[in-house]
Ligand SMILES: Cc1cc2nc3c(=O)[nH]c(=O)nc-3n(C[C@H](O)[C@H](O)[C@H](O)COP(=O)(O)OP(=O)(O)OC[C@H]3O[C@@H](n4cnc5c(N)ncnc54)[C@H](O)[C@@H]3O)c2cc1C
Ligand code: FES
């Protein structure tokens with residue numbers, strides 16, 4: 001087994017081209033090896049020193065978050081908290097302070113777990129993934145990246161450089177909630193992110209919803225426009241969101257929940273996410289993470 | 301079969317450089333305990349669940365059971381041995397003893413690392429903030445109340 005520490009992006013790309021696997025925080029890769037899920041790769045390149053990949057910058061195109069931004073950094077970043085709140089909601093729920101301290105956005109996205117918490121927020125923000133290898137850089141949408149549980153369309157020699165989130169229109173709000181049985185060191189039983197943009201008259205102008213842990217990958221909910229656009233975010237529209245989310249989910253049964261329980265609960269999570277996103281779009285402050293403000297998850 | 305290649309690296313633990321020669325896949329807790337010889341850091345689950353192995357890397361808590369020792373090169377590692385003030389216990393250690401926050405003691409080094417990191421960035425945490433700060437550390441003995449009380453007493457400067 002070989003191990004190197006990359007000191008530049010070029011270093012890292014050369015190592016990947018030679019067959020190494022990247023490790024950022026190691027909270028999936030190393031933990032998975034200790035679980036016996038998969039042995040550690042034969043050749044590893046540590047990318048955690050590439051500080052140019054941990055920056056979070058607002059540009060004319062939107063928000064660019066470096067692949068090495070940690071959950072701890074994202075949950076506190078002023079722009080993310082104010083304008084991309086669902087992502088802060090998600091990062092604040094990850095693991096424990098130690099997990100959030102080492103775990104990165106790039107690691108979360110490239111690990112491609114159907115239960116990953118940043119996935120649904122990134123999908124409602126229309127995020128694009130920037131991938132780079134020694135032969136060049138390309139930009140991929142998340143539905144094109146995630147091909148199945150733990151599997152992406154990225155080539156083995158491609159490094160995730162950044163995620164670029166679309167610019168937020170005025171009067172927009174977002175939220176992420178997940179069903180959890182305890183308040184820390186948990187995996188989403190199911191979860192939902194929503195982004196809502198309000199018209200001047202307070203009705204919904206744009207709504208996007210995405211779901212966690214109910215399909216082989218994070219999935220967007222389609223066909224919401226007819227039920228929502230031009231309507232107020234009220235009991236009727238929220239019920240339509242819950243129905244659509246439940247209908248479009250294809251959950252499995254495992255030791256954490258049955259498929260029918262997941263299907264029901266993902267509807268509940270979706271309506272709560274839209275409701276919270278709508279309130280935030282209207283200017284109401286709901287503290288990060290919404291899970292705590294809404295009392296979701298076992299109390300201590 | 302190829303021979304495992306070993307790495308010769310320096311690990312900076314509690315301000316001292318320790319040269320170690322290890323396989324690249326070794327986890328930090330085992331190197332701290334076996335090569336460096338500091339056994340204060342405990343291994344509980346070896347699975348990133350319990351927090352017994354918590355150490356600080358550049359001041360931030362990390363589960364050392366699930367962190368590659370080789371990846372800690374060039375970073376400042378702090379273990380429970382490093383929180384002592386000379387021969388004196390850290391106030392949090394004294395408060396844990398006085399409050400009854402230590403029973404079997406297996407979780408205690410990890411609790412101390414998470415709590416000292418919390419107090420360094422937030423010197424007067426609320427009870428909720430303390431519970432979040434310790435949320436990666438399991439204790440099977442105390443029921444947590446006295447551990448939280450010890451952190452509160454430390455924040456209030458009582459010892
Ligand atoms: C106790 C615990 C609790 C957790 N709780 C949660 C949770 O609540 N929600 C959640 O979503 N996740 C959770 N996780 C999973 C994990 O912490 C996150 O997915 C984290 O974001 C992974 O980031 P990392 O940097 O540690 O990834 P690593 O383990 O370093 O990497 C993960 C994978 O991505 C690849 N990779 C990493 N960076 C790049 C890159 N820049 N380019 C290309 N490939 C890359 C690696 O090769 C590896 O295959 C938890 C993990 C633990 C141990
Ligand atoms: S031994 Fe590391 S978390 Fe339990």
Ligand code: FES
Nearest residue numbers: 403404439440441
């Ligand atoms: S004192 Fe025994 S586990 Fe905490």
